[in-house]
Amino acid sequence: GENVEQHPSTLSVQEGDSAVIKCTYSDSASNYFPWYKQELGKGPQLIIDIRSNVGEKKDQRIAVTLNKTAKHFSLHITETQPEDSAVYFCAARHNYGQNFVFGPGTRLSVLP
């Protein structure tokens, strides 16, 4: 079955700097890769996603890149702000008939 690894487990950056979180997946048939942000005491919130027919997707300060050959995808946050501090999860799935497999999460701290 699918296995998703995520690095780093914790990340601290200065406000205004960029943050990058990387995930690798094992099942080459996976074709949908969402990223979720979870703030303390709340459920995960979908912030961006990418499908296997696209190499990069941007939404304001957030971007996701996908390398199908290497089976890894990354979340890029530019001009980080204190409110970006949260736990971020990546996930992968290959068919509608399969469930999502999540990475273990990255705790991002943006220091003022």
Next chain:
Amino acid sequence: EAGVTQSPTHLIKTRGQQATLRCSPISGHTSVYWYQQALGLGLQFLLWYDEGEERNRGNFPPRFSGRQFPNYSSELNVNALELEDSALYLCASSYRGVGNEQFFGPGTRLTVL
């Protein structure tokens, strides 16, 4: 548009008791997923319901069960509670078919004493 809702917010039980958690999906969504998130850990897939049927199940014992009602809301039941069942239980919903992003509710915090 209302998001995924879950009840109760918090639930305290003792070992051996049963817990029932409820989830209402986003209007129009037919799939409901349940996840367990133990403190400090990632999301572990529990169950997936679609159109009233169980479609997939994670690596959890049979005392974790559930159902989906005709209005697509769902219930998760945990029997014979154990201390290690203490966790945040998250429900997510999605459309069936292409572009089926998953949206999460706020979760139910289950504490087993």
